[in-house]
Each structure stands twice: as structure tokens, then as C-alpha cells.
Amino acid sequence: EAQVTQNPRYLITVTGKKLTVTCSQNMNHEYMSWYRQDPGLGLRQIYYSMNVEVTDKGDVPEGYKVSRKEKRNFPLILESPSPNQTSLYFCASSSKTSGVGTDTQYFGPGTRLTVL
Amino acid sequence: AQKVTQAQTEISVVEKEDVTLDCVYETRDTTYYLFWYKQPPSGELVFLIRRNSFDEQNEISGRYSWNFQKSTSSFNFTITASQVVDSAVYFCALSERETSGSRLTFGEGTQLTVNP
Numbered sequence: 001e002a003q004v005t006q007n008p009r010y011l012i013t014v015t016g017k018k019l020t021v022t023c024s025q026n027m028n029h030e031y032m033s034w035y036r037q038d039p040g041l042g043l044r045q046i047y048y049s050m051n052v053e054v055t056d057k058g059d060v061p062e063g064y065k066v067s068r069k070e071k072r073n074f075p076l077i078l079e080s081p082s083p084n085q086t087s088l089y090f091c092a093s094s095s096k097t098s099g100v101g102t103d104t105q106y107f108g109p110g111t112r113l114t115v116l
Numbered sequence: 117a118q119k120v121t122q123a124q125t126e127i128s129v130v131e132k133e134d135v136t137l138d139c140v141y142e143t144r145d146t147t148y149y150l151f152w153y154k155q156p157p158s159g160e161l162v163f164l165i166r167r168n169s170f171d172e173q174n175e176i177s178g179r180y181s182w183n184f185q186k187s188t189s190s191f192n193f194t195i196t197a198s199q200v201v202d203s204a205v206y207f208c209a210l211s212e213r214e215t216s217g218s219r220l221t222f223g224e225g226t227q228l229t230v231n232p
Contacts, residue, residue, distance in 0.1 A: 031218045040125075042207060042222035050218055058219065090161060094218070104151065105220055107161040 002027045004108035006091050012114045013081055021076045021111050023091030030096040032074035033058070033105065034066065036087040043090065049074055050096070081115040088112050118143045120210050122223035129198055130231050137193040137226045139208030145169075147213035150184065150191045151220070155205040167191060198230045 004025045013019055025032065033048040035058075045058030049068040063085055065077040074093075078085060089112075092105040119142040129135045141150065152164040165175065167184050175182045179196045195202055208223040 033218065033220070035220075035222075040224055042120075042122075042224045043209075043220075044222070045219060048218045088159070092220075104163055104166050106163060107153075109160050112159075 002106075004091055004093050004106055006089075006108040006111050008111060009109060010112050012116065014116050015082055016080050019078050019081060019113075021078075021089060021091075021113070023074045023076065023108060024072050025074075025091075025093040025106075026072065027093060027095065027106075028071065029093035030071070031094045031103075031105075032068065033092045034064070034074070034076045035090045035092065036060065036085075037090060037110075038087050046076070046089075081113075083115050086113060086115050118145075118148075118210050118212055118221045120208050120221050120223035122206075122208055122226050124226045125224070126227045126229070128229045128231065131200060132197050133230075134194060134196050135198050135228065135230075137195075137206050137208075137228065139191045139193065139223060141189050141191065141208070141210045143210060143212055145212040145214070149211045149213075151209040151211075152182065152191075152193050153207045153209065155207065155225070157204070161207070164193075195228075198228075200230050200232055203228060203230045 007022045030051050034046040035043040037043045044060045046064050047066040049055045055066050090110050091108040094103040094105040121140045148169045150167045154162045181194045183192045205225045205227050207225045209220045211220050
């Protein structure tokens with residue numbers, strides 16, 4: 001089954017304790033992204049990657065790191081989490097097509113993170 | 117810069133009523149893509165539709181229909197004969213040609229509640 005998976009699905013942690021949220025897709029997609037969802041703000045993009053070793057900042061990258069060492073994986077790293085990073089996080093992937101590139105992003109199930 | 121506005125934060129209807137969710141977008145690109153996603157109470161994001169800017173034909177899928185009007189920069193979503201299972205948060209989103217597949221800008225979302 002084609003899917004995007006994220007782990008963990010729920011995480012409660014404390015300020016300053018480094019954590020990683022994993023994201024994996026089995027569709028051989030080139031593009032992957034991380035978003036955070038907050039009430040009243042919709043989803044905002046944190047980072048995205050257009051291929052292996054190619055990453056770029058989205059709209060709210062502060063406090064986050066990413067890496068893309070393999071095509072299927074795109075982990076999100078919080079080196080020193082703070083309470084304002086409490087949020088619902090989504091990973092997404094999409095395929096690169098020739099021409100204008102129109103592909104739809106498909107989302108993982110989400111990771112609910114609480115930073116105390 | 118691209119922007120998506122969903123002015124309706126919450127809508128409540130009674131089952132079998134028709135309901136329209138509004139979406140207004142801003143972009144300077146002449147080629148862009150519009151999306152609707154559904155987020156049911158379980159939290160996942162479900163892709164509903166993608167529309168290219170050069171295709172202004174309206175679309176109907178069962179009880180769902182979408183009205184795309186470039187003249188007013190709107191991409192509204194109508195549910196006919198609503199059902200309780202339609203209760204969800206609905207997001208409208210936009211991507212521009214050069215960043216399609218990698219960057220999505222979301223609206224704030226509209227919480228739809230369908231009461232029995």
C-alpha cells in the first residue's frame with residue numbers, strides 16, 4: 001500500500017531534550033515536506049526537500065533541522081525543543097513530473113508533539 | 117507571495133442542507149494549482165481535489181462540487197445534502213508552478229459540523 005508513515009504518532013517531551021520525528025514514504029517520491037498545524041493558522045511549511053541531499057527552508061524553519069540522506073526518509077529534528085513547538089506535525093511527499101510539475105502532496109498520519 | 121484565505125472559521129448545518137466553503141487565493145504566478153483537503157476528527161489529511169489554473173471547468177464528484185473562478189480568485193467547495201460524516205476541517209491550498217509538488221500554502225481551515 002502506497003503510504004507516508006510517521007513515528008512516533010504521539011510524543012510528550014520536556015524543554016531542551018533533543019528529539020527526532022521520522023518520516024518515510026514508499027512511493028519513490030522525489031519531494032518531501034514537513035508542516036506544522038496550529039489552531040487558526042492552518043498548516044505551515046517548515047522544510048522541504050526536492051531530492052536526496054537537497055533541502056530548503058519553508059515558512060517557519062526556526063528551531064528545526066532536517067536531512068535527506070535517502071530518498072524514502074526525511075526526518076525532522078528538534079535539537080532543543082521549546083513549548084512553542086507544541087503542535088501537530090505532518091510529513092508529505094509528492095512526485096516530480098516532467099513539464100510543469102503538478103503533483104499532489106500526500107500526507108502522513110501526523111505526529112502530535114507536546115513540549116512541557 | 118502566495119496566500120490563501122478561508123474566511124469561514126466554523127460552519128454548522130443540519131443534515132441534508134447544502135453548504136459552501138469559501139476559498140480566496142492570491143498569487144502572482146499565471147500557472148498555479150489549487151487543492152482541497154479534508155481533515156476528519158481522526159486527524160489525517162485526505163486529498164479531495166486538485167485544479168490547474170488553466171482549467172476553469174467546474175467539477176462534480178458525487179455530493180461534492182467545486183467552483184473555480186479566476187476572475188474573483190476563488191475556489192469554493194459545495195457539499196450537497198450534507199451528512200454527519202462530512203463533519204471535518206476543510207483546507208484549501210495553493211501551489212505555484214515553479215514550486216509545485218514541494219510547497220503548499222494552506223488557508224486557515226473551515227470547521228464544518230453537520231448535525232443530525
